[in-house]
Amino acid sequence: MEKEIRDVVIIGTGPAGYTAAIYTGRANLKPLVIEGVQPGGQLMITTEIENFPGFPEGINGPELMSRMRQQAERFNAEFAYGSVVEADLSRSPFSLTLDDGREIVARSLIIATGANAKWLGIPSEDRYRGRGVSACATCDGFFFKECNVFVVGGGDTAMEEALYLTKFASKVTLVHRREEFRASKIMSLRAGKNPKIATILNVVVDEILGDGSKVTGIRLKDVRSGELIDHVCDGVFVAIGHAPNAGLFSGQLAIDDYGYIETKKSSTETSVQGVFACGDVQDYTYRQAVTAVGSGCMAAVDAERFLESIR
Incomplete structure (x- = not known):
């Protein structure tokens, strides 16, 4: 099977992943978004969200995620159902293998795999x-x-x-x-x-x-x-803790003692140049939809600037 080469691949489709897709799509980077086993993330099981700006009457989680996805699709983000089962970040461009055997090469990678409550x-x-x-x-x-x-x-x-x-x-x-x-x-x-x-x-x-x-x-x-x-x-x-979904990158990225991907100060850049992390997989402090959205935007901007630097 021929490998696909992409400028931006985003792993995960919670608020952070969808936001990164919106911004990279709007920048004409044609992102490929790997949806994972639970498209939409944890908000898909949240019945009512009353603290997300712009919805004074509140909105349920699945509807909010559906709207974010539609917005990303409007800017030509492409979605692939499935999970990444193997990632090689030892050299650039990066190599990803999906559970259906599909192989993808990414010049930049945005990790938005989230965390699950225990x-x-x-x-x-x-x-x-x-x-x-x-x-x-x-x-x-x-x-x-x-x-x-x-x-x-x-x-x-x-x-x-x-x-x-x-x-x-x-x-x-x-x-x-x-x-x-x-x-x-x-x-x-x-x-x-x-x-x-x-x-x-x-x-x-x-x-x-x-x-x-x-x-x-x-x-x-x-x-x-x-x-x-x-x-x-x-x-x-x-309230017995959270488990960030970072196991796939163990040994390849710097991960803290609690299992969260480490990012540089005031950035979403990880220990590997060209790889960025956003949302709950790197946020052990706030873990809110609105902060995930903010870091998703940051990751998209960081990825865009990185791609410009290597062209």
Whole structure:
């Protein structure tokens, strides 16, 4: 099979990938976008987005992603369904192999593969995801005004989620499987001093309870005695971390201790010249749709300037 040679290849189709496609397409670079196994990214399972600028009435995730894709197509971005299973970044131009055997050569590469929230892995969690179960307080906290919610986790992420939720919820309960939280001391103190936050330690989530349409409670299991205790609540926030989708580039790009692709300051350039990363695969701090869009724009501009420099 003859290899295709492209000026720009974008891997991933969340807000960052679509934005990079819009900008590189508009620059007449004819980008090829590899969609991945979940075109549209995490927002495809987000029911309502109320904090994305330009939509005062809110918009659901799939519709927003559909609009971004249409805009990229308007500027002649080409989409290829499938995943990259092998990437050789050892020399330029870069070589990519798709799961259908297709080989692509890219003069510049934009990685927008995102990150996935880590979940508990219980069936009831999937059943009520988007109906009371969430992994993003910043995204969904607004919907839990004057509600009783639980946050599962023991690190800084869990503390941050719990503190943020106190802006809306009437009560927030932190649950953790160990005797002590593993969060930093300052974050633990902040959570401990907040009168809205309660804690339950030495427990794991056995089941998320609901009436078929929404969450109504949570069943916790004491790790010492095995006792099961049901608690009434309106929502459950899972805050046990995120897993960036950067494994394909391990050993080829600089990746930090948490698995995120490292980029240079005020840039999306990675440790390999001509390779850029944007969105949640390199953002361990914000992880918002709007910040992903911003970094997608940056990656497109960086790629365009790189191509100009090698012509």
